[in-house]
Amino acid sequence: MxxxxxxxxxxxxxLVAFIAVFLILRKFAWGPILDSLGxxxxxxxxxxxxxxxxxxxxxxLKSENEKLMTQAREERSVMLREAKEMKERIVNEAxxxxxxxxxxxxxDAQQQIQQQKMAALTEVKNEIGALAVEVASKIIRKQLSDxxxxxxxxxxxxxxxxxx
Amino acid sequence: xxxxxxxPLLILVFGLSGxxxxxxxxxxxxxxxxxxxxAESAHEEKKGINITKLVFGHVSDSHEWHLFGLKDxxxxxxxxxxxxxxxxxxxxxxxxxxxxSHFHFDHEHESADGKMLSTEYDGLxxxxxxxxxVLAVDGSKVYDLSITKNVLSMLFGVVxxxxxxxxxxxxxxxxxxxxxKGFQNALEVVVIFIRDEVAxxxxxxxxxxxxxxxxxxxxxxxxxxLLGLLPGGANFTGNIAVTACLALIAFVVMMxxxxxxxxxxxxxxxxxxxLVKCLLVLIEVMSLCIKPVALMIRLFANMLxxxxxxxSVICLIFIFALLNVYVGGGFVIVSLAFSIFMFMLELLVAAxxxxxxxxxxxxxxxQAMEEGHHDEEHGEAIHI
Numbered sequence: 001m002x003x004x005x006x007x008x009x010x011x012x013x014x015l016v017a018f019i020a021v022f023l024i025l026r027k028f029a030w031g032p033i034l035d036s037l038g039x040x041x042x043x044x045x046x047x048x049x050x051x052x053x054x055x056x057x058x059x060x061l062k063s064e065n066e067k068l069m070t071q072a073r074e075e076r077s078v079m080l081r082e083a084k085e086m087k088e089r090i091v092n093e094a095x096x097x098x099x100x101x102x103x104x105x106x107x108d109a110q111q112q113i114q115q116q117k118m119a120a121l122t123e124v125k126n127e128i129g130a131l132a133v134e135v136a137s138k139i140i141r142k143q144l145s146d147x148x149x150x151x152x153x154x155x156x157x158x159x160x161x162x163x164x
Numbered sequence: 165x166x167x168x169x170x171x172p173l174l175i176l177v178f179g180l181s182g183x184x185x186x187x188x189x190x191x192x193x194x195x196x197x198x199x200x201x202x203a204e205s206a207h208e209e210k211k212g213i214n215i216t217k218l219v220f221g222h223v224s225d226s227h228e229w230h231l232f233g234l235k236d237x238x239x240x241x242x243x244x245x246x247x248x249x250x251x252x253x254x255x256x257x258x259x260x261x262x263x264x265s266h267f268h269f270d271h272e273h274e275s276a277d278g279k280m281l282s283t284e285y286d287g288l289x290x291x292x293x294x295x296x297x298v299l300a301v302d303g304s305k306v307y308d309l310s311i312t313k314n315v316l317s318m319l320f321g322v323v324x325x326x327x328x329x330x331x332x333x334x335x336x337x338x339x340x341x342x343x344x345k346g347f348q349n350a351l352e353v354v355v356i357f358i359r360d361e362v363a364x365x366x367x368x369x370x371x372x373x374x375x376x377x378x379x380x381x382x383x384x385x386x387x388x389x390l391l392g393l394l395p396g397g398a399n400f401t402g403n404i405a406v407t408a409c410l411a412l413i414a415f416v417v418m419m420x421x422x423x424x425x426x427x428x429x430x431x432x433x434x435x436x437x438x439l440v441k442c443l444l445v446l447i448e449v450m451s452l453c454i455k456p457v458a459l460m461i462r463l464f465a466n467m468l469x470x471x472x473x474x475x476s477v478i479c480l481i482f483i484f485a486l487l488n489v490y491v492g493g494g495f496v497i498v499s500l501a502f503s504i505f506m507f508m509l510e511l512l513v514a515a516x517x518x519x520x521x522x523x524x525x526x527x528x529x530x531q532a533m534e535e536g537h538h539d540e541e542h543g544e545a546i547h548i
Contacts, residue, residue, distance in 0.1 A: 003220075003223075003224060003294055003295070003404065003468070004404055005295075005404070006403075006404045006405035006408045007225060007295070007308065007312075007403075007405045008307060008308060008309070008405075009251075009307075009308045009309045009310050009312060009315070010225060010312060010314050010315060010403060010405040010406060011405040011406075011408060011409050012309055013309070013311070013315040013318065014315075014318060014405065014406045014409040014410070015409045015412075015413070017318055017319065017322050018380070018384060018409065018410065018413060019413075020322075021322050021325060021326065021380060021384060022376065022377065022380040024326060024330075025325070025326070025329050025330075025376065025379070025380055025383075026376035026380070028329075028330045028333055029329035029330050029332070029333040030329075030333075030355075030375060030376040030379050030380070031333075031376070032333045032336045032337055033329075033332070033333050033336055033351070033352075033355060034355070034359075034372075034375055034376075035336075036336040036337075037352065037355065037356065037359075
């Protein structure tokens with residue numbers, strides 16, 4: 001039983017030392033350690049939450065970007081299509097215009113040709129008429145020197161008048 | 165003679181079973197001394213007896229820090245030990261300080277019942293049996309507040325603890341969210357373990373208040389357990405005065421934080437017939453008192469037993485060497501292997517017992533301040 005009886009001195013010193021250690025460590029060790037452990041845990045949790053939020057924002061941005069890209073692509077294709085259409089329209093219009101212009105020119109030319117032809121024909125007719133008159137006058141002068149001739153000529157003229 | 169040779173083994177058996185039946189061992193011891201007269205055999209037998217004294221001398225407190233014994237040319241034993249300061253309070257005489265080197269033990273002073281008495285100094289002498297007691301020559305009351313081996317060992321432990329913890333804590337003041345380095349890593353694991361496995365489950369949301377106490381209990385016991393394992397170290401935590409003190413602190417904290425619900429539940433259990441109630445209250449009050457006692461004995465017995473086993477295993481070498489030098493030499497390997505195993509086990513036990521003490525303190529405090537919303541839950545926490 002000797003070992004089971006506590007000694008007063010050891011009990012006393014243990015009590016004093018334990019309480020001293022407790023008070024000192026509470027102030028200078030456990031306090032700071034526990035505080036900063038809590039703070040760090042909170043900090044890490046916050047950082048993770050922030051990272052998560054940023055990730056979400058990033059993915060949102062990315063999806064937005066993609067949306068913008070597809071929109072841009074669509075716009076581009078629309079613009080291209082429109083440009084193509086416009087080009088075709090312009091070309092067609094130009095062609096049409098050219099065609100009508102050409103037609104007009106052709107018609108004008110044909111008219112002019114007709115006119116020229118008619119003028120030329122009239123001139124030729126006049127020329128031929130004059131020549132004929134001249135030839136006729138020459139002949140007449142020669143024929144009119146005799147009576148028969150005069151007669152025939154008169155008939156001829158008469159016929160000519162009838163013709164006209 | 166064969167019985168005499170077996171005697172140290174018997175002591176070992178008693179040693180293994182803790183501190184049991186020491187009176188019987190002492191009786192045998194006296195028988196040895198009385199019967200052995202021849203110089204040669206007395207020499208051998210004294211060695212055998214010394215092992216008992218050696219084991220219990222190591223596990224019990226002392227007024228000097230004993231290192232080893234030498235023998236001079238006349239066969240007289242000479243003890244090499246550091247004297248320690250003694251502080252004695254005597255009513256009427258007041259405090260007196262002295263060195264333990266003033267007290268000398270002689271085998272001639274050994275009394276018939278195995279007590280060893282020291283020389284007298286300043287009206288005092290030390291009576292050494294299993295423990296050392298400072299007594300006055302005139303029989304008056306003496307209060308011994310000496311810095312004994314255990315107190316000094318504890319002071320070493322306290323210095324180490326304060327130095328380690330405050331130097332680790334300094335690193336935290338620099339900035340909160342910095343990755344821990346070096347010793348901080350090791351410390352944090354333990355602090356978080358105590359917080360998440362001991363404090364939070366047992367104390368609920370009030371755990372913050374008790375963290376310093378639980379951490380101090382854990383590290384105080386752990387550091388001192390480990391110091392006790394060092395060769396030449398003192399068996400501080402295996403001393404009943406120490407564990408009684410720690411248990412008392414835990415009990416006081418428990419009482420200081422007990423709430424109305426706890427006491428009403430304890431002294432007036434609801435929905436119980438009167439006669440059963442009387443019995444129940446008696447049992448509850450007893451269980452309340454047993455809680456600190458259980459704390460006290462658990463740590464004490466575990467550490468004491470561990471020390472005794474390691475010492476005994478080492479002593480086996482010398483016991484076998486007494487039988488035969490070659491047997492003793494051969495047994496060195498067995499004994500060393502076993503003591504290394506025991507040492508590893510004790511390293512583990514040092515941490516486990518510190519954890520259990522802190523954990524049970526938390527459990528008891530948790531019980532005392534439990535709020536009364538689950539009446540059906542009467543289950544006691546697990547006692548390890």
